[in-house]
Amino acid sequence: MNVEKILKTDKKIPLERRTIIHFSLVHNKISDTANAALRPFGVSIQQFNVLRILRGQKGRPANLSTLNERMVTKMSNTTRLVDKLILKGLVDRKVCPSNRRKVEIRITEEGEKMLLQMDKAMEQAENEILANLDRDDLTKLNALLDKF
């Protein structure tokens, strides 16, 4: 991925700015690929992440604050994201009996089943995205990302 070529410019960009632009370009590529992998299932990356969090709860229900805490991208609007998943029958939600301010959100059986399929698609997408990076590259990249 050549930044200057993509931006169709020939003047050299300061390293700092170039890094940030480069970062955005890679991010776009990653999210395009991930979105394409999930398209057949009709869910967004965010929705997929919520399903994974719910599976990680192993039967215990999650409430909205928990989801928000653990989501990669914080949304102001987790209620409506969950609404979408309910509409698709992948999760259910009810009022928490012990504290009626809270809700209890769980992944359904159908959600679990479909999530297994999504996992496969996403793993393939991951491999596609990282095709040119070996383990050593990944380790180094993670170390650099830790500095942000």
Added chain:
Amino acid sequence: MNVEKILKTDKKIPLERRTIIHFSLVHNKISDTANAALRPFGVSIQQFNVLRILRGQKGRPANLSTLNERMVTKMSNTTRLVDKLILKGLVDRKVCPSNRRKVEIRITEEGEKMLLQMDKAMEQAENEILANLDRDDLTKLNALLDKF
């Protein structure tokens, strides 16, 4: 930035997945910081990028296809993005006389002036974002990003 801490999980995540999640987290941090820097000017990152492209044209007008080509994030909707900038008086647009299918988009004087202010704010945001990375880190990071 510790991925596991942010996701509030204690089980170890496969390196591939971890890299991609890590990447998203850093991207969020970058765009939050950049957005905050631009907030006082009432423009989005995308709008800022378009203004920079127009300045790079050095007086020559740009049409929509050119903008789309050079934008970091491709939008389906550059017309409406330009509409916003026109409303703010930062760019103007007229029909191209030699080919009336095209439009000629230019940055206004006011746009140039405000862009200089935005540059300062963004430079500061860049420094903030990259505060813990030295030049060698940046070079290595760019090399790794090239592999995507």
Added chain:
DNA sequence: TTACAATATTTGTATATACAAATGTAATCT
């Protein structure tokens, strides 16, 4: 127990984005 603050979620509203279809103009072919 009433008033007030804290907690958890939902709703309203404006803006952003994705994708497809529609519009208007120019070029080409017969």
Added chain:
DNA sequence: AGATTACATTTGTATATACAAATATTGTAA
């Protein structure tokens, strides 16, 4: 010329996201 195709932009529509305000419930203090 008239029909067809290609080009450049705009519009419609649905969904996504950000931010603030509203609602409902619980906890606490006088």
